[in-house]
Amino acid sequence: MNAARQRERELDTVELQALAWVRHMAAGAMTPADGAALRHWCQADPAHRAAFVLARQRWQQLGEAARLAAARNPASLHLAKPARAPDWRRRALLGGAMSLGAAAATAAVIHPPLGLWPSVGEMRADYRTATGERRLLALADDVTVEMNTRTSIAVRTEAGRVQGIDLIAGEAAVDTIDAPRAFAVVAGAGRASALSARFEVKCTAAGVRVTCIDGTVQVAHTAGTVTLAGRQQLSYDQDTLGPLVRLDAIPPSGWRDGYLRFADTPLREVVDEINRYRPGRVVLLNQRIAERHVTGRFQIHSLDKAIVQIQRSLGLEARTLPGGIVLLG
Structure with a gap:
């Protein structure tokens, strides 16, 4: 028929x-x-x-x-x-x-x-954290994964064993010290794997950032393969790999200590980061103010205060709307 x-x-x-x-x-x-x-x-x-x-x-x-x-x-x-x-x-x-x-x-x-x-x-996702939530998982032998706010992961298994995770969105800190086998984090167009290391992977719309804290991490990407040593960081998008950067040259990640740290960071990036942790949304009304720079350390549980501090230090106007929406211009 x-x-x-x-x-x-x-x-x-x-x-x-x-x-x-x-x-x-x-x-x-x-x-x-x-x-x-x-x-x-x-x-x-x-x-x-x-x-x-x-x-x-x-x-x-x-x-x-x-x-x-x-x-x-x-x-x-x-x-x-x-x-x-x-x-x-x-x-x-x-x-x-x-x-x-x-x-x-x-x-x-x-x-x-x-x-x-x-x-x-x-x-x-197999696991997902809400805005402002963090979660610690023991997914495999001697491997822990700490999920930051608004993070989604899917667990990769083979023959009943956890081999790694897909980081769909957000940020995860992985500790594989003394793990019996390599653990991999697939994010975007790349794959970060380590046998004995402590590292973080952050996946946003702008791209992926891999930070090696201790040990060594291998990042395989369609554009090549790079090995990170302790206190090195690498970023990539769908097409390109960025250069290796020493952590001495950038502010350390502070989310596990309860802080957001910025050093001469464009306001658009600061706002993007705040929006990951805070219910609602901060919206920049024009591109001119988006390129202004911010330096500071803000407590994650007091981000409304951080917004007021940024508004006053940059001389901006703010309008608050229902649902936690703040317009900065």
Whole structure:
């Protein structure tokens, strides 16, 4: 029988629930509480997580089809019809219509605005810390992993043994001193592995940073392989490896001591770091102030005070909005 003529199957209960979540996110109606509920739903059952990922993929495919149609015929901006999605009831998926506005809203499913709920990538995490939370894990023999705020990791296993982790987002400190086998942290386009070392890996939208505190760490990247000794740091993105930097030349990481330290750091980077630890969001209103520099040490549990200090020292105006949002300009 021609597959195009086969009767489309009905969605089961879990698929309908996943679809409802995706449509809710794409509509821009999510709140932090909704994000927590979605994360709980995905973690409750592997079938829930799989259904959510599939629903998101289907929505993304339909959004791309709509964009392609509009590119070929701009006049169809409000008339474009979505491509057929195999094994999904089109009417159920679209809720009656699929516009380019909904296609653009697909980005909210993949990259949540203001970080108010976890991204699709974070949904596959085995462990995740909330804003301001830290967590210490003993994942393998003589290996501990400390997760910093807003960190998501997936555990890598082989033949029943933990081989390492995928650092999906955030920051993790790894202690492999006297470990019987190498432990690896995969982040972005690179892989940091060590047999006996203490090191940290930080993964953000800007790229990945690996810091070796003690021992040696090997970083394998599509652009090459580099070995870090104690008190050395290396950064990379999807395409390039940065140079080795001595820790003597940069402020040491202080998050495990409860502090954020900055030395002549652009305000945009300071704000990005504060936003990782503080509920809500600090927003810079123009690029000019984003390039101004900040030096200081701020307590993580008192970041509202830090924002006031930065505002006054740089002579900025601040406006506070509900939900912990602060506008600096």
